[in-house]
Amino acid sequence: MRLGDVSDDGLHGASPPCHSRPTRGEKSAEPGGRGSWRPYHRAVGWPTLETDRLTLRPLTADDVDSLSELHAQESFWRFPFQRGWSRDETRAFLKRTVERYSDPGIAVSAVVVRATGQLAGWAGLSVPTFLPEILPAIEVGWRLGEQYRGCGYASQSGEAWLRYGFEQLDVDTIVSIYEPDNAASGAVMKQLGFVLDRETTHPALGVRLHVMSLARAAWIRAGAKTPHDATPADIQNGKGCPPSPA
Numbered sequence: 001m002r003l004g005d006v007s008d009d010g011l012h013g014a015s016p017p018c019h020s021r022p023t024r025g026e027k028s029a030e031p032g033g034r035g036s037w038r039p040y041h042r043a044v045g046w047p048t049l050e051t052d053r054l055t056l057r058p059l060t061a062d063d064v065d066s067l068s069e070l071h072a073q074e075s076f077w078r079f080p081f082q083r084g085w086s087r088d089e090t091r092a093f094l095k096r097t098v099e100r101y102s103d104p105g106i107a108v109s110a111v112v113v114r115a116t117g118q119l120a121g122w123a124g125l126s127v128p129t130f131l132p133e134i135l136p137a138i139e140v141g142w143r144l145g146e147q148y149r150g151c152g153y154a155s156q157s158g159e160a161w162l163r164y165g166f167e168q169l170d171v172d173t174i175v176s177i178y179e180p181d182n183a184a185s186g187a188v189m190k191q192l193g194f195v196l197d198r199e200t201t202h203p204a205l206g207v208r209l210h211v212m213s214l215a216r217a218a219w220i221r222a223g224a225k226t227p228h229d230a231t232p233a234d235i236q237n238g239k240g241c242p243p244s245p246a
């Protein structure tokens with residue numbers, strides 16, 4: 001794949017977020033042993049999660065207008081594609097994502113600001129199929145429009161999906177993958193408690209990657225804490241983050 005090509009796969013031009021190694025619960029019969037979440041998800045459907053300030057709900061084809069505007073921003077896809085996406089690419093992304101809610105039963109979700117109802121981007125869990133060396137695994141990841149950064153939304157979304165992965169899907173370790181130049185994403189991972197697992201190279205794009213991991217035991221030891229949200233001072237200082245709903 002050339003840099004700039006959009007893969008069939010997800011977050012990094014393959015799936016996106018990070019990877020985990022499910023070791024507890026019922027194993028799926030799927031090649032690659034993708035793990036214990038599948039029977040659970042089939043029973044209950046992909047969830048909508050609520051945080052103080054966000055609704056994290058499944059993406060749908062109806063998100064194409066709002067998401068196309070965000071995807072068109074060069075910075076949204078700088079890592080790894082170094083360019084924004086077209087509306088057709090966004091439509092195809094939504095189609096793939098919606099299909100993944102039923103097969104393999106895990107995919108990223110919309111990040112919606114509760115106070116305004118605006119789509120800020122997407123975040124959540126996925127299978128990092130673009131990096132076979134770490135499979136089976138579940139990754140957590142995030143992408144936000146420029147106007148929605150700096151409000152704590154990535155951290156808050158990541159925390160919510162970590163909790164869902166550890167507590168509801170019974171996953172033992174969740175990974176998160178970034179390019180070392182992507183300081184913002186690395187900062188979110190470190191804030192959530194991730195530590196470096198390995199350095200490697202994107203097999204298709206040739207860019208350097210840091211694979212970070214967080215074990216459930218370490219997450220619990222750290223208090224399974226919810227990261228800070230934007231403070232009233234941040235809001236007064238003009239970050240423009242809407243306050244939490246009363």
Ligand SMILES: CC(C)(COP(=O)(O)OP(=O)(O)OC[C@H]1O[C@@H](n2cnc3c(N)ncnc32)[C@H](O)[C@@H]1OP(=O)(O)O)[C@@H](O)C(=O)NCCC(=O)NCCS
Nearest residue numbers: 142143144149150151152153154155178183184185187188
């Ligand atoms: C990565 C991304 C989601 C982070 O969003 P965000 O809104 O800045 O994240 P948060 O507000 O939750 O910030 C979390 C922490 O990261 C820090 N941070 C944000 N940008 C940073 C930067 N460029 N350098 C260093 N730290 C940074 C914040 O200061 C905050 O730490 P603090 O609480 O100690 O101040 C956002 O930059 C983005 O969408 N980028 C484009 C898509 C992308 O690259 N996604 C990741 C692919 S691996």
